[in-house]
Amino acid sequence: MREIDPSSWYPLQLLKLALEACGVSCELEPTRQVMVQSRALLDLQNGQDGLDIAWSMTSIERERQLLPIRFPIYKGLYGWRLMLLKRGLEPHLLREVRSLADLRRYSLVQGHDWPDTTILRANGLQVVTGSSFDAMFNMLRLERGQAFPRALLEIDWELESHADSLAIDPHLCLHYPTAMYFFVGRGNERLAGLVERGLNRLLAKGSFERIFMQYHGAILARHVLSRRRVLELHNPLLPPETPLARKELWMQP
CATH class of the missing domain: 3.40.190.10 (Periplasmic binding protein-like II)
Structure with a gap:
């Protein structure tokens, strides 16, 4: 598997820009050890290991355990x-x-x-x-x-x-509709509010679309979805609060 510098990861770059859009200057630090997703989300839920935020696919159960920032950072591409x-x-x-x-x-x-x-x-x-x-x-x-x-x-x-x-x-x-969100612990409403506000500011001024295409434009150009037959599936795991009505948040082929 190819090695990728974590500092170049799309979610981290997007998170940094979102916080800067709210006037928050910060240095993002990875956890001290590499974690599997289930461990990271459990630590986030329990407020352990200094973990403040993570990103993951949403589900009804996950949104019960953690505080979701309901902005699909990959525009639903994983679906x-x-x-x-x-x-x-x-x-x-x-x-x-x-x-x-x-x-x-x-x-x-x-x-x-x-x-x-x-x-x-x-x-x-x-x-x-x-x-x-x-x-x-x-x-x-x-x-x-x-x-x-x-x-x-x-x-x-x-x-x-x-x-x-x-x-x-x-x-x-x-x-099928699905979303990857940033998640924070249930008691961290302040951080959730900052990130959500920053993401929406990036969206409003076009910066979100620019960074999204910077990272994913080549893939979308290589696999032109509008040239394929698309079969729509129902997703029974999708929380009802998912902002599907906000069309600007989702990738349209």
Whole structure:
């Protein structure tokens, strides 16, 4: 996996700009140790290890435990899914799929404990699960599953290690509404208010769109979603407070 300087991460750059937009000059410091997401969110909930803010996909349960800043920092891009297929199948396997009813004839690979598995099954789709990425990629190679839906933001670098045996389907895109937010602890309303106000100021003056495209414009240009058939899915895990009515917050293909 490629090493990336954490200081260049999109969420950190966006957070810094949002705080500066509110007149707050700060130095963002990572935690002293690398944490898995579940540990980081638990520490944030309990106010441990000096952790003030983190970013994660939202869910009903997560919004009960933490204070969400309901501004989708990736404009919902993690809900746009392209299909990885066994190489050689990409010209024709999904070419005639026009609806969810058509897609239900195919088995889709996912992680056994992923929320995406719940979402796909809630839409009546067949899902076969694996316990690790290596296992899931092998399931495609061995045709134990026919397609592996992956987020638009992830699929290219995942394919880099498997380009000899896997390929991206050129026909189809799945979409369900989902959001990645900044989260703070329940008692940290002041920080939540500052970040939310700063993000909305960046949005109003066009700075949010500029930094979003700086980081993600090349991916959107490479995979033009408007040229694909988009199948819309219901997301039963999405909190009802999600600001879907604010169209300016979401990516429109």
